[in-house]
């Protein structure tokens with residue numbers, strides 16, 4: 188293949204100056220990104236590290252972390268345009284609109300830039316696409332308005348109960364990561380990353396162009412700040428009161444309340460892993476260009492509590508050993524552990540983390556196995572409030588009343604066996620992250 192971009196004179200040119208000593212070159216007419224400053228928008232649970240971001244610019248070039256704005260050689264834009272034509276002609280990327288067929292009339296659609304094969308995988312999912320999940324009640328429980336010192340934010344218009352589905356939303360744009368960007372080997376990491384971003388910008392422009400006028404306007408007015416009309420308005424907190432979960436079959440995000448929310452309270456998501464210390468969290472928040480002042484960041488005792496939680500053994504490890512009677516752990520030890528860990532999680536406002544599910548499931552299972560319906564029903568109550576975790580048993584409501592028949596069945600060998608298998612097989616593991624779900628389709 189005669190690839191002028193790879194075989195041309197620049198491929199053999201001496202290394203360009205590193206980003207630390209940028210060479211002034213005439214403008215190449217594309218946006219220059221300062222990668223350290225670029226906002227990466229995470230919707231809820233998925234922002235573990237730089238690789239776990241989704242959305243239009245979030246995969247781009249982050250494997251090649253640049254230190255500063257990179258200068259690229261004059262005339263490079265023409266080569267990039269040539270390369271893009273090759274990428275498109277050879278079918279190395281697929282531009283499509285989801286849902287492809289059987290779209291439910293009137294539902295929003297998502298512009299997608301996929302790798303070859305992803306579209307077919309998606310179409311092959313049993314039942315894909317399903318209509319978006321509707322909230323109970325017509326009136327939205329939230330409104331977007333000024334959030335002091337944070338631009339806009341999302342606020343509750345009424346009290347919202349823990350576990351309530353607040354909204355579901357299809358993103359405006361979904362882009363597979365690591366789009367192919369060959370560059371001369373002599374280029375620095377910063378230049379490679381810059382080139383990858385420029386290429387992405389061009390590919391995105393085509394996708395944005397395919398959107399309806401309304402979606403285009405919504406997308407453009409959010410700029411780098413999001414791929415969702417509504418979800419991109421949620422501000423961050425290290426003690427968030429909502430979580431956003433990706434649902435592949437409906438191709439949409441579901442936003443749930445993780446604890447009770449009062450009328451007028453601001454709704455917040457976590458942009459970064461919140462198990463970290465205050466200093467580590469603020470380091471991770473740097474690309475978003477703000478310093479977090481949430482209740483945990485201001486509480487001098489918070490770090491010690493979160494560190495304590497990290498030190499404690501996750502129930503995921505204790506329970507299987509206890510269940511199979513391979514350990515001599517006392518029942519009371521496990522229940523104390525569950526209660527104490529839950530106390531810290533609630534005190535820290537960390538109801539959105541997966542550990543909340545693991546602890547509640549462990550508490551429930553241990554009490555069930557011990558035939559302690561009173562305490563099991565209290566843990567079932569917690570599980571019922573975190574039902575956005577897909578492993579929460581569908582029939583958890585039948586365990587809310589300690590006098591329920593479910594406990595009689597549960598007392599029997601068979602009932603306990605079913606519950607044990609259900610939890611041991613899937614419940615006590617981390618549910619798949621958005622990244623894991625998406626990678627099957629988008630990588």
Ligand SMILES: C[S@@+](CC[C@H](N)C(=O)[O-])C[C@H]1O[C@@H](n2cnc3c(N)ncnc32)[C@H](O)[C@@H]1O
Pocket residue numbers: 226228336337338339340412413418419420421422423424475476477478479480481
């Ligand atoms: C996804 S947007 C959130 C919506 C945004 N406030 C708006 O007006 O569209 C992310 C940006 O909001 C601001 N932001 C989010 N959370 C914040 C917080 N806890 N404190 C200050 N600014 C915040 C930052 O500017 C951040 O880059």
